[in-house]
Amino acid sequence: xxxxVKTYDGxxxxxxxLAIATVSLGVTLAVxxxxxxxxxxxxxxxxxxxxxxxxxxxxxxxxxxIIMCLLAMSSMGEIYSYRKVYLAGMSVxxxxxxxxxxxxxxxxxxxxxxVQGVGASAMMAINMTLLRLSYPKKWLGKGIGLNATLVAIxxxxxxxxxAVILSNLSWPWLFLINLPLGAVGLxxxxxxxxxxxxxxxxxxxxKVDIVLNAVFFGSFILAxxxxxxxxxxxxxxxxxxxxxxxxxxxxxxxxxxxYPLLPIDLLRIPLFSMSVMTSIASFTAQMLAMVSIPFYLQxxxxxxxxxxxxxxxxxxxxxxxxxxxxxxxxxxxNAGVLGGIGLALxxxxxxxxxxxxENPTYIDIIWRLMCCGFGFGLFQSPxxxxxxxxxxxxxxxxxSGMLAMARLTGQTTGATLVALFFHIFGxxxxxxxxxAGSAVAFWACVFSLSRLLIKKK
Numbered sequence: 208x209x210x211x212v213k214t215y216d217g218x219x220x221x222x223x224x225l226a227i228a229t230v231s232l233g234v235t236l237a238v239x240x241x242x243x244x245x246x247x248x249x250x251x252x253x254x255x256x257x258x259x260x261x262x263x264x265x266x267x268x269x270x271x272x273i274i275m276c277l278l279a280m281s282s283m284g285e286i287y288s289y290r291k292v293y294l295a296g297m298s299v300x301x302x303x304x305x306x307x308x309x310x311x312x313x314x315x316x317x318x319x320x321x322v323q324g325v326g327a328s329a330m331m332a333i334n335m336t337l338l339r340l341s342y343p344k345k346w347l348g349k350g351i352g353l354n355a356t357l358v359a360i361x362x363x364x365x366x367x368x369x370a371v372i373l374s375n376l377s378w379p380w381l382f383l384i385n386l387p388l389g390a391v392g393l394x395x396x397x398x399x400x401x402x403x404x405x406x407x408x409x410x411x412x413x414k415v416d417i418v419l420n421a422v423f424f425g426s427f428i429l430a431x432x433x434x435x436x437x438x439x440x441x442x443x444x445x446x447x448x449x450x451x452x453x454x455x456x457x458x459x460x461x462x463x464x465x466y467p468l469l470p471i472d473l474l475r476i477p478l479f480s481m482s483v484m485t486s487i488a489s490f491t492a493q494m495l496a497m498v499s500i501p502f503y504l505q506x507x508x509x510x511x512x513x514x515x516x517x518x519x520x521x522x523x524x525x526x527x528x529x530x531x532x533x534x535x536x537x538x539x540x541n542a543g544v545l546g547g548i549g550l551a552l553x554x555x556x557x558x559x560x561x562x563x564x565e566n567p568t569y570i571d572i573i574w575r576l577m578c579c580g581f582g583f584g585l586f587q588s589p590x591x592x593x594x595x596x597x598x599x600x601x602x603x604x605x606x607s608g609m610l611a612m613a614r615l616t617g618q619t620t621g622a623t624l625v626a627l628f629f630h631i632f633g634x635x636x637x638x639x640x641x642x643a644g645s646a647v648a649f650w651a652c653v654f655s656l657s658r659l660l661i662k663k664k
Contacts, residue, residue, distance in 0.1 A: 218341050222399050226341045229396035231354060233297055233330040235361040236388055240304075240327070241266070241618075243369040243381050248498075249505050250373050250512055257313060263626040264432075266498070268317040270619040271428050272324025273331060275421040277615065278468050280332035281608025282413060285466075289333045289340070289604065290400040294393060296329020301389030308379035331615070335595045335607040340401040347596070352534015352588040356527055365523075370516025416468040419457040426450040431623045470598075470605040477661045479597045479606075481654060482542075482590055486613035487620075488651035489550055489586060494621025495644030496557045496579065497522070499628075503560075503637035508567065518569060521576040522583075529584025542589035546655035550648055552582025558645035561638050586655065593658075621647075 218226055248262045255262075284292045303323035310316035335351075342350040372380050430446035432438075461467040474480045504515045529549070536545060556578030563571060591610060598606035624643065628636035 218399075218401055223341050225395055225399035226337065226401060227350070227354075229392055229399055230293075230334050230337045230341070231357045232388065232392040232395070233293065234334050234354070234358055236297075236300060236385055236392070237327040237330055238358050239361040239365040239368075240269070240323070240382075240385065241365075243365045244269075247369050247373060247378060247381055249501055251378050254378060255313060258629075261313065263498070263622055264313070264317050265320060266622050267428070267432060267619060267626075269320040269324040269327070270615055270622065271425065271432075272321040273328040274428060274612065274615050274619060275425045276325050276328035277332050277612050278420055278470075278605075278608050279417040280329045281336075281604040281611075282417070282466075282468050284333040284336065285403075285601070285604035286412060289336055289403055290396070292329050293333055293337060293400060294396055296326045296332075297389055297392050297396070298326070299323075300326030300330065301385060301393070302326075304382045304385035304389070307382040310379075328611075331611040332608040333604055335591065335610055336603040337400060339595055339600075339603055339607075340403075348537035348588075348592050349534045351592050351595075352530050352532075352537065355530035355534070355584065355588045355591070358526075361523075367516050367520050370513040374513055413464075413468050416457070416460060416464070419453055419460065420468055422453045423450065423457045426453065428619055428623070431620070432626075466602075466605075470602065470609050473598050473602060473606060473609060476597055478593060478658060481658050481661060482593045482597075483609060483613045485546060485550075485586075485651055485654040485658070486590055486594070486610070487617040488647055488654055489553070489583070489590075490614050490617025491621040491624075492553060492557065492617075492644045492648035492651060493583060494618040495624055495640045495647065496560070496621075498622050498625045499637040499640035499644075500560065500576075503641070504572070506634070507637060508563075518572050519576065521573045522580040525577040525580030526584035526587075529581045530588055533585050533588040537589050537592050540589075541659060542593045543655050543658035545589045546586040546658075547652050549582040549585030549587075550652035550655055552585070553579050554582075554645050554648035554652060556580075556582060557641055557648055561641035561645065586651075590655075 244266055248265065251265065252258065252262045280292055280296065300323055303319055303326055306319035307316060307323060310319050334354075338350055338354060339347060368384070369381060372378075372384075426446045426449040430443055430450055433443040433446055458469070461469045461471050466472075474483070500519060501515050504510045504518065505512065510518070533545060533549075556575050559575045559578070560572075563575070594610045594613075595603065595606050621644070625636065625640045628639045628643075632639045
């Protein structure tokens, strides 16, 4: 086992390219699905006669399912097979996309989105692990930068595609586009994805931990959602109580496990844990901005759906330039410095969006969005590289799962806060969310720079 770990250095060509393409396509599907929904929410609220706050469930139902299943999927990948778990997740995601398109009301759509989220969790939990097993060590940093670039391209395509579809077709087509892409991904990945270098067979399937993990994170998000959506106080109290009790039992079990589902062993590594904190804060800021901006542009500035989609593409478009640069600089510039610079730009960009003039030009909006995207692109790849490479190879699945968990926790928190702001501030909610996003991004910058004080062992 040890010999395999020491000598393993990625997949041979051309299988490597096919495996990388498969992983990139899977992540693209999951990312594009979120970016499409962000732009589509105002239009879907109008067509389905929903409030702005209620439409957030279309995003958060998906995110909730991912968060509840994420660590379980990464654990299953370590025990059984990253390849099998990833392909199973892609299959579920593709079939659930069809169910979303066939939904006739909000409860049915939210349920289908949650099933879709279960499939997405399998892809998100171990995609970075599959990249680590596919690339030679010397190319991993650049590979992570390339993956971020491809995700950014998907994010660019997402808003524009959403605008085109909603201008010419009905909203179910937002989900139907996943069917052919999912089929292509399954065909490519069947023989190309790498096998596990190390399997933790002695760990066994952690059934109890998986249930506790799902209830722990699920009750936490439901308590937040209940508060932001004005649920009865008793319902919020019950969710909070369940979170506290189950959390105590769950964490106590995890501290005694050799291979904990919640990777406490990895969180004891100072650089890893601080990078997780930086990631959570940065994605909270990102989602505060990305969910609120479409409402701000359409409802406050009275721009059309197509205008919003085209303008919003400036954010992910600039990531296409920042991500390769960040990937090139990995190993040359400290990740704390790169992340700090990027997050400072993100904070400035979001804050400047909150201070747009009453009648802004397209240029006024575009340069602010590009500042956000370029800053986030500088941060993301170096941070991901630190998280995935600071873990032992046999714990790559858990490191990848924790990376995705930090991202989704931040994104769900950000989306939930936007819903809360709608209840508190009404029509002024989007601008309030942007101010909050700028502040959170600033603290993420502080967290990133604090990594300079951590000594590597």
